[in-house]
Amino acid sequence: MLQGALAGLAAGGLYAVLAVCLTLMSRLVRVVNFAQSATGMFGCYVAVFLSVDLGLPMWLATIAGILLGGLLSALLGWIVSTWLAEADTGTRSAVTVAVLLLLISLSFILFGNKPQPFHPILDGPALTVGGVVISQVTVVTVALAVLVAVASRIVLSRTPAGVQLRALSERPTTAELLGIPAKRLSIAVWAVTGVVSTLVISIVAPSQSNDATSLAMLVVPASAAALLGGFRRLDLAVAGGLGLGLIQGAAAQVDGLSVVRYFLPFAVIVALLLWSQRKEVWDAAR
Amino acid sequence: MKPARRIVALSAAVLLATAGCAGAESGSSGPIVVGSVNALSGAATFPEASQAAKAVFDAANASGGVNGRQIQYKALDDKGDPAAAAAAAREVVGRDEAVALVGSSSLIECEINNKYYEQQKILSIQGIGVDPACFTSPNIAPANVGPYHDMTLTLLYGSETLKLNDICALLEIAGNTLPSYQAAIDEWSAITGKKLKYLDATVPYGGSDYTSYIVKARNAGCKAITVNPVEPDSIGQLKAAAAQGWNDVTWLLLTSVYSENYAKAITNAGAGVYVPAEFYPFTDSTSPQNKDWRELMTKNNIPLTSFSQGGYLAAKYFLEVAKGISGDVTRESVTKALREMKPITDPMVGTPYVFGPGQTHHDNTAGWPIKLASGTNKWELVANDWLRIPKK
Numbered sequence: 001m002l003q004g005a006l007a008g009l010a011a012g013g014l015y016a017v018l019a020v021c022l023t024l025m026s027r028l029v030r031v032v033n034f035a036q037s038a039t040g041m042f043g044c045y046v047a048v049f050l051s052v053d054l055g056l057p058m059w060l061a062t063i064a065g066i067l068l069g070g071l072l073s074a075l076l077g078w079i080v081s082t083w084l085a086e087a088d089t090g091t092r093s094a095v096t097v098a099v100l101l102l103l104i105s106l107s108f109i110l111f112g113n114k115p116q117p118f119h120p121i122l123d124g125p126a127l128t129v130g131g132v133v134i135s136q137v138t139v140v141t142v143a144l145a146v147l148v149a150v151a152s153r154i155v156l157s158r159t160p161a162g163v164q165l166r167a168l169s170e171r172p173t174t175a176e177l178l179g180i181p182a183k184r185l186s187i188a189v190w191a192v193t194g195v196v197s198t199l200v201i202s203i204v205a206p207s208q209s210n211d212a213t214s215l216a217m218l219v220v221p222a223s224a225a226a227l228l229g230g231f232r233r234l235d236l237a238v239a240g241g242l243g244l245g246l247i248q249g250a251a252a253q254v255d256g257l258s259v260v261r262y263f264l265p266f267a268v269i270v271a272l273l274l275w276s277q278r279k280e281v282w283d284a285a286r
Numbered sequence: 287m288k289p290a291r292r293i294v295a296l297s298a299a300v301l302l303a304t305a306g307c308a309g310a311e312s313g314s315s316g317p318i319v320v321g322s323v324n325a326l327s328g329a330a331t332f333p334e335a336s337q338a339a340k341a342v343f344d345a346a347n348a349s350g351g352v353n354g355r356q357i358q359y360k361a362l363d364d365k366g367d368p369a370a371a372a373a374a375a376r377e378v379v380g381r382d383e384a385v386a387l388v389g390s391s392s393l394i395e396c397e398i399n400n401k402y403y404e405q406q407k408i409l410s411i412q413g414i415g416v417d418p419a420c421f422t423s424p425n426i427a428p429a430n431v432g433p434y435h436d437m438t439l440t441l442l443y444g445s446e447t448l449k450l451n452d453i454c455a456l457l458e459i460a461g462n463t464l465p466s467y468q469a470a471i472d473e474w475s476a477i478t479g480k481k482l483k484y485l486d487a488t489v490p491y492g493g494s495d496y497t498s499y500i501v502k503a504r505n506a507g508c509k510a511i512t513v514n515p516v517e518p519d520s521i522g523q524l525k526a527a528a529a530q531g532w533n534d535v536t537w538l539l540l541t542s543v544y545s546e547n548y549a550k551a552i553t554n555a556g557a558g559v560y561v562p563a564e565f566y567p568f569t570d571s572t573s574p575q576n577k578d579w580r581e582l583m584t585k586n587n588i589p590l591t592s593f594s595q596g597g598y599l600a601a602k603y604f605l606e607v608a609k610g611i612s613g614d615v616t617r618e619s620v621t622k623a624l625r626e627m628k629p630i631t632d633p634m635v636g637t638p639y640v641f642g643p644g645q646t647h648h649d650n651t652a653g654w655p656i657k658l659a660s661g662t663n664k665w666e667l668v669a670n671d672w673l674r675i676p677k678k
Contacts, residue, residue: 003505004498010529011495052550113331114517117550125531132501135529207525208495211518213329252498262490 003132004253005246010204011221012245013141017200018222019229019237020149021193026231028169029186031080031092034219035099039076039194040201041215042103043069047202048116058119066198072103073194077187085182100216107212120206137207141200145241148196149234165189221248221265227272244268317358318351318615320604321378322390322413323399328366330516332391334589335413335597336361338579339389341586342601352608352615360384364392375399379406385620388604389413389597396420397461408617409624409641411604413597418466427624427647429600429639430592431564433463433514433540437470438477438675439562439653440538444510445480447655447673448560450536454508455485456499456523458515467514477676483508493519500526503535510536517543521551528554533660536560541592544656544665555660562653562673565595566634569656569665575633595634603630603639636672651675 018037025033047065050056056064076099084092122140125133156162167175168182176182201215225244229236244265251261260267320343324336336359343357351357360378364371371394378384379402387403391414400423403410412420415428431439444450457467464487475481484506489499500523503511513520520543527535535556541564549569552559566575568590579598580590588594607623608615629638636652652672656665 003501007497007501007530008495010497014495113329114545114547117547119553120525123554124529133530133532135497137529207529208497208522210521211492214492214518249498249501253502261488262493 001250001253005250006129006132006134008245008247008249008252009242010135010138010141010207010245011248012242013138013143013145014200014204014218014241015221015225015244016145016238016241017141017148018197018218019225019241020145020152020234021197022219022222022226023229023231023234023237024152024189025193026089026226028165028189029077029081029092030089030169030172031096032089032223032231033193034093034096035073035076035103035216036096036193036197037201037218037222038100038103038216039069039072040197040199041205041212042072042107043067043194043198044118044202044205044210044215045107045111045116045212048118049111051119052117058121062121062202066195066202069198069201070191070195073197074187074191077190078183080190081183081186100219104212104216111212113211116205116210118206118210121203123207135207137204140203142242144200144203145238149238152234161185224265224268224272227269227276230276315355317356318608319358319360319378319382319384321360321362321382321384321387323362323364323371323374323378323387323392323395324390325366325392326361326363328364330366330393332414332591332593334591334594335391335600336389337586337588338583338594338597339413339601341582341588342598342605344586345582346605352605353611355615359388361389364395364398366393368394368398371395371398372402375402379403379408383617384408385615385617386411386604386624389600391416391593391596393417393460396423396426400426406617407621409621411600411624411641413600414593417461418463421466421648422646424645424647427639427641428596428650429603429635430596431541431562431637431650431653432648433542434466434470435648435651435675436540436562436564436653437467437512437514438473439651439673440512440540440560441471441474442477442675443560443562443655443673444512444536444538445474445478448510448536450510451480452483452507452509453480453538454483454503454506454511455487456489456503456511456513457485457487458489458491458513458519459487460491473675489513489519491516491519493522495526496523497526497530499523500530500532504530504532508535510538512538514540515543517545517548521548524552524555524559527556532556541653544592546590549658549663549665552658552663553661555658558660559658560668561656561658561665563592563656564635564650564653565592565599567654567656567665567667568592568595570667579634599632599634599639602632606630607641636674 025031043065047061051061122136126136126139127134164180225240226237228240251257322336325331326333340359343359347356362374364374387410390412393416396419397417400419403425410426412428414430420428537559539561544561607627611619611623624641625643629640631638637650652674655669657668
């Protein structure tokens with residue numbers, strides 16, 4: 001059980017990083033970005049294309065892919081903040097669903113639906129705990145999740161830009177009247193989360209299934225993790241991601257539970273929603 | 287997905303309703319219509335089988351056709367969707383009045399359409415049969431070995447040639463395939479008297495991280511793992527093992543991972559990936575066995591894959607039988623000829639092909655062992671002859 005749980009940590013770290021990105025997006029720019037992992041996937045695929053077909057060195061291609069992920073995300077942010085500046089969260093998020101589907105289709109068209117020959121950036125085991133090998137990827141993703149969460153926290157609470165961002169998310173109109181450059185800041189948030197999610201997917205993709213659909217759909221467990229923090233709290237998002245990974249890994253070790261394992265993110269989402277909405281009355285909640 | 291399903295179902299119903307009023311006249315002078323139902327779009331696609339069949343028919347048409355008549359080949363898409371698969375079959379069999387189905391390759395088509403083919407008294411030489419119904423229906427006889435015999439072969443190779451004990455099975459089960467895989471494993475047990483160390487049939491399709499399954503297998507003491515994976519999943523499983531530093535595990539896989547793409551994606555293959563290729567290995571580029579096929583595929587820009595081998599063979603078998611028909615080439619005469627045909631031997635397969643009068647068609651029982659070793663990124667042949675499932 002414990003060994004299985006530790007084996008699930010790599011996935012957990014990945015969920016956690018994506019959950020932090022989702023939480024940031026929801027807090028700062030009022031979007032649940034369904035295309036969060038799809039932009040990462042697309043950036044990685046382009047990186048593979050650059051290194052395999054154009055013969056760029058591995059590191060250069062990876063960096064180019066990560067930048068492209070950030071650019072894609074920034075472009076999407078520009079679209080949303082230009083035409084849907086005043087729209088509600090639901091509408092803004094709906095746009096990202098379209099982008100998710102677009103990116104999956106586009107990667108099928110451009111790169112085919114066969115898995116890509118990724119070359120691992122990190123490969124092999126890092127240390128052994130209780131008979132389970134903890135891979136380098138696991139160490140890096142978990143560290144990255146904590147790092148991104150802590151860094152975001154510091155930026156939001158200690159820097160002028162962070163204060164402006166918070167003002168924007170709390171009272172967008174007031175902030176704009178005060179002369180805070182709303183659009184630029186929003187796009188910056190989009191770009192940063194795009195870069196971070198492409199980075200983490202670049203690290204993880206070579207060591208797991210990496211077809212377009214499974215990478216793009218990582219947003220589901222990430223959403224479940226972000227929901228633990230109500231899409232507001234970064235620390236709970238990290239905990240949720242790591243926890244979900246641990247539970248999934250442990251469930252795979254028990255024959256009776258391994259069927260359930262695949263529906264876990266959905267089960268978690270439903271349970272959290274039921275719990276968080278438990279005091280809502282029909283009329284008031286609608 | 288629900289509304290989309292409904293739309294597909296609705297359009298299928300409309301198609302069916304209109305199909306009745308649009309019968310194409312296929313007299314004895316017009317073209318001979320041959321159909322196929324394929325996974326051309328959807329989650330998993332293999333367009334090569336029908337492309338290869340079409341290339342064979344085009345070449346035959348260029349040299350005069352069958353008994354002076356041209357072959358009109360219609361490859362339809364099943365979109366990986368049951369309703370679309372049913373509609374496609376009815377379009378080509380009912381409306382276009384095909385004489386036979388040749389070179390189909392799909393994940394679901396046999397299951398959905400086998401009863402319909404029986405009703406319509408039409409036979410299908412499947413290019414690549416995957417689901418169990420392809421091998422258990424009276425009117426379908428695939429050109430390929432199929433994943434179930436392939437599973438028996440890969441286990442035989444692992445236990446008898448590589449002398450591996452402690453083989454574990456991780457099965458990815460879609461639909462109703464578990465009993466067929468179980469039967470394949472039981473067949474191996476009956477031949478060798480050996481048992482699997484354990485079988486886990488809960489491995490998910492399209493999983494993102496297989497580490498926990500790999501850890502479980504390693505802790506159970508498995509020396510070799512047999513899987514029935516699709517390419518991306520297998521890559522994920524091998525990478526999970528590599529990340530765990532498990533470098534002495536042998537992988538006994540199926541033809542589903544036999545591709546150049548897969549070889550490129552795998553740097554660490556543990557103690558090796560072994561596959562009994564269902565057709566003579568296409569990566570052996572100088573082989574006389576594949577020469578004609580290779581030339582035809584290259585000329586038509588069709589990818590060199592197992593799928594295109596299956597489609598090519600299905601079309602060749604059909605042509606050989608059709609050319610031997612004296613009189614009119616109709617659905618009745620083609621069906622009769624296939625039922626009564628003599629076995630056709632081809633160097634690309636280890637078992638002669640015969641449709642025959644059987645209630646099931648699962649007679650192709652030979653694979654050619656190939657290996658992908660760590661760090662080579664290339665498939666290589668590891669045998670000089672076909673590996674066969676011993677006759678009971």
